[in-house]
Amino acid sequence: GAGVSQSPSNKVTEKGKDVELRCDPISGHTALYWYRQSLGQGLEFLIYFQGNSAPDKSGLPSDRFSAERTGGSVSTLTIQRTQQEDSAVYLCASSLGLSDTQYFGPGTRLTVL
Amino acid sequence: GEDVEQSLFLSVREGDSSVINCTYTDSSSTYLYWYKQEPGAGLQLLTYIFSNMDMKQDQRLTVLLNKKDKHLSLRIADTQTGDSAIYFCAELNTGGFKTIFGAGTRLFVKA
Numbered sequence: 119g120a121g122v123s124q125s126p127s128n129k130v131t132e133k134g135k136d137v138e139l140r141c142d143p144i145s146g147h148t149a150l151y152w153y154r155q156s157l158g159q160g161l162e163f164l165i166y167f168q169g170n171s172a173p174d175k176s177g178l179p180s181d182r183f184s185a186e187r188t189g190g191s192v193s194t195l196t197i198q199r200t201q202q203e204d205s206a207v208y209l210c211a212s213s214l215g216l217s218d219t220q221y222f223g224p225g226t227r228l229t230v231l
Numbered sequence: 232g233e234d235v236e237q238s239l240f241l242s243v244r245e246g247d248s249s250v251i252n253c254t255y256t257d258s259s260s261t262y263l264y265w266y267k268q269e270p271g272a273g274l275q276l277l278t279y280i281f282s283n284m285d286m287k288q289d290q291r292l293t294v295l296l297n298k299k300d301k302h303l304s305l306r307i308a309d310t311q312t313g314d315s316a317i318y319f320c321a322e323l324n325t326g327g328f329k330t331i332f333g334a335g336t337r338l339f340v341k342a
Contacts, residue, residue, distance in 0.1 A: 122273075153332075160319070160334035161274075209273055217323065219262070220330055222274035 120144075122223035124210050130229045131200055139195045139226045143212030150193050151213075151220060152185060156206040164208075167193060168216050200230045235333035237320050242339040249307040251336045253320030256301060260322040263296060265305045268317045268335070277305075277318075307338075315340045 123142045131137050143150045152164040163177040167187040178184070182200075187193040197204055207227050211220040234256045243249045255263070261282050266274040280287045280294045280303075287294045293306040307314055317335040 124273075161332040163329065211274075217261070219264070219276060219279060219323075221276060222266070224273040227271075 124223040141193045141210030147212035149213045151211045153209045237333040249310045251305045253303040262323040264321040266319040
């Protein structure tokens with residue numbers, strides 16, 4: 119059906135607040151990825167989920183960042199005590215399997231004031 | 232380590248051909264991708280090439296792969312203003328899941 123969707127499309131928050139970003143992958147895709155794109159930068163890998171396996175959190179920049187994937191489908195990326203340097207576009211992607219082509223959502227633009 | 236490099240900007244006139252270049256370091260890459268990102272949007276998969284291919288053509292797009300030099304290029308024929316976007320080169324290596332992205336090339340098309 120539809121492609122990867124993300125919500126909200128834009129989020130403005132105050133420094134120190136927590137935010138939750140949501141990703142709905144393509145139905146049937148077992149792998150789900152989160153990336154961060156800072157202004158003028160390339161993509162920075164954050165975390166991935168594959169099926170029911172424990173996620174690879176090696177890219178998370180600090181312990182303020184966490185993510186979960188419920189029921190092997192929807193994923194939520196949570197940033198606690200946001201800082202101004204967290205301002206970026208957060209992109210989610212999914213793929214059929216780990217080594218398959220990734221398809222991206224439109225992203226959530228996070229602005230921390 | 233793995234690295235993908237691209238030039239940051241390219242400016243062409245409408246109707247000309249655009250060539251966006253990319254170099255990568257991982258010789259075990261299996262797939263190489265070109266993604267397009269329009270302003271305010273996510274990444275859209277444009278095309279990809281398997282590492283045992285030299286060339287792939289898809290309408291106005293031609294991908295050339297020089298595996299020896301680890302060089303990938305994307306040629307857009309008859310470039311239009313709607314092609315203005317950021318183009319990301321990416322590689323998927325054999326060993327794992329990670330797709331490594333370049334920083335993106337911003338293409339400006341002048342009317």
